[in-house]
Structure formats: structure tokens, C-alpha cells
Amino acid sequence: MTPKAPSEIWSAKVNGESVEVLIPSNAILLDVLRDEVGTLGVKRGCDLGTCGCCTVMIDGDARLSCLCLAGQVSGSDIITVEGLSDGAHLAPIQTCFAEHGGSQCGFCTPGFLISAQALLTTNDSPSDAEICSAIEGNLCRCTGYQQIVDSIRSAAEIHRGEVEPASPASDPHPNPHPEGPDQPSMPPGHAR
């Protein structure tokens, strides 16, 4: 029987928040992010390093979390798809995916978004070849990739300041958890 790995404290910054969790020393980053940190936007596709669904940004680089020991990236700055938006406002890459039809299913899209964001963070004028290279590890079995390339090209224009980002669909509510009335109101036709 294989002896159980000892536990260790793992800490990192995930989407801007400091996290500290107790994990087995041989834990895989994908498992830690999903099961301990709760960032369920990181998807498990193949668990073999071939699909790209589990891509996260680690210190700015797109990495496959299913092939990464959590202990190797302790203390890193990790961004998952949940960390792309700025509160109520989507990141340019997210709005462009929505506008250009780049969004596919919930399994492959998070990885595409992260790979694209990692590219744009270091290169806001990527050629089509560079865009294709950045997403070559992300697989979608269902569609062509043209809309995804178009989305990334369009987001690059926003990053370069040539195009204004689309205005948010709605402004964030000043108080997202307002207190309700003292007495619950009844629906019309239901006299108290």
C-alpha cells in the first residue's frame, strides 16, 4: 500500500485573495483550486494535459493546472476565469467572446479565456499566428476556431486603447444585498 502523503499548508494568491489551505504534499493544483479554494470555473476535461480546460494563469503564464503540483506554485499569483472580471464588469476578453461568438461550452471556454488573457497581458498586438499559437493547447471538439480568434483580435484592440470597451449590460447595484422591508410585501391580489 502506498503511504499517504503528509499534509502541508499551501498558500497562494488566487484571484487577488490570499488563501491558505491544508493539502497533501502531492496534491494537484487542479484539485486544490476546485475542491479547496472553490474556483469551480477551472474545469477538469482530460486530466492528461491535452484539452486545456484546466488552464489558469500562474504569475502571468498560462499553465495546465492538471499537470501542476500545487506545492510547486505555492506563493504564486493565480488567476482563474473567476478572476478575469472586475467585480460586476466583464474583462474585454469576455465581452469580445460574447460579441463575436467565441464563447463555447462551459468546459472549454474558461481555458480559452485564460490562454487569451495571458497572451494579451504580454502582447497587445498579437498576429493571427501568435493568437493561434496561444490557444493551440485548448481544444473544442464542437466548433471552428475562427470566432475565437476574432474575439481575441478584437480584445487586443481594446487593450491597445483603439476601441472603447462595451458598456456593461447593467451598472453594479450600489447595495447588492439590501435589507428587505420590515414586513414582507404580498403579491398583487393577496390581501393580508
Ligand code: FES
Ligand atoms: S484537464 Fe488539464 S489539460 Fe485537460
Ligand code: FES
Ligand atoms: S468543447 Fe466546449 S463547445 Fe466544444
